[in-house]
Amino acid sequence: MTEIPCDxxxxxxxxxxxxxxxxxxxxxxxxxxxxxxxxxAVVALSHGRRxxxxxxxxxxxxxxxxxxxxxxxxxERDFAGLEPVPGAPELVAALPADRWAIVTSGTRAVALGRLxxxxxxxxxxxxxxxxxxxxxxxxxxxxxxxxxxxxxxxxCVVVEDAPSGxxxxxxxxxxxxxxxxxxxxxxxRLTARVADLRTVEVLHGPGAPGRxxxxxxxxxxxxxxxxGLRISEPTGKGPAA
Numbered sequence: 001m002t003e004i005p006c007d008x009x010x011x012x013x014x015x016x017x018x019x020x021x022x023x024x025x026x027x028x029x030x031x032x033x034x035x036x037x038x039x040x041a042v043v044a045l046s047h048g049r050r051x052x053x054x055x056x057x058x059x060x061x062x063x064x065x066x067x068x069x070x071x072x073x074x075x076e077r078d079f080a081g082l083e084p085v086p087g088a089p090e091l092v093a094a095l096p097a098d099r100w101a102i103v104t105s106g107t108r109a110v111a112l113g114r115l116x117x118x119x120x121x122x123x124x125x126x127x128x129x130x131x132x133x134x135x136x137x138x139x140x141x142x143x144x145x146x147x148x149x150x151x152x153x154x155x156c157v158v159v160e161d162a163p164s165g166x167x168x169x170x171x172x173x174x175x176x177x178x179x180x181x182x183x184x185x186x187x188x189r190l191t192a193r194v195a196d197l198r199t200v201e202v203l204h205g206p207g208a209p210g211r212x213x214x215x216x217x218x219x220x221x222x223x224x225x226x227x228g229l230r231i232s233e234p235t236g237k238g239p240a241a
Contacts, residue, residue: 002192002231003203004175007155009095009229010145012048013104013111015161016179016197017088018118023081027074028054031067035059047182048162050105050135051075075110079117085179087197089120094202099227101125101149103141103158125149137164139172146172157229159197163188177229192231203228 014020025043032042046054052068101123104111108128115122125148132140146153158169161179169176170189178193204227
């Protein structure tokens with residue numbers, strides 16, 4: 001069992017809160033095939049990247065804004081087959097609304113559509129692709145999320161499923177809980193790793209057990225951690241973060 005005291009939790013979206021990788025891969029494969037690209041390579045390079053960063057990487061000779069718009073248009077209207085990552089709705093519902101945010105490489109419209117389609121509660125604070133100039137592994141998104149919550153980055157825990165996202169968390173000075181097999185490489189800097197979110201519980205205040213619901217005030221000076229995460233069955237972790 002691992003307990004991580006913190007003042008706020010920042011979540012990636014795809015693969016962490018919503019099972020959307022099948023949909024993402026299908027859209028990207030169709031786009032890549034239309035340009036005669038290696039579809040497997042494009043999908044592999046997409047994990048954790050904004051669409052515009054992926055386009056600039058794989059077709060630098062094309063108009064990045066126009067190609068990104070084509071991908072985004074499809075993403076903003078196709079939400080078929082989306083499901084929540086097990087434990088995700090319960091976990092975010094247990095967190096005070098002013099103590100968590102989502103930091104995603106997708107657009108705001110895509111993020112909100114996927115949350116709604118999967119039945120995951122919307123956050124009060126969301127950092128999307130259009131809110132930043134540099135995507136993961138740059139820490140800009142996670143630092144912006146911490147600023148929106150008014151929390152010291154060192155007191156934030158990130159929940160990520162991509163190595164680039166874990167690298168962004170480390171660069172922001174935040175601890176990271178990895179989700180799934182993509183972050184199983186020991187080189188990925190993690191505090192803990194889980195298969196899904198069913199084994200992650202919210203601690204309200206020092207030592208408070210369980211997934212108690214309802215909003216609560218942020219921490220006052222000298223009051224200790226506002227909350228924390230308890231990992232009951234971690235599947236492993238990378239280098240100490």
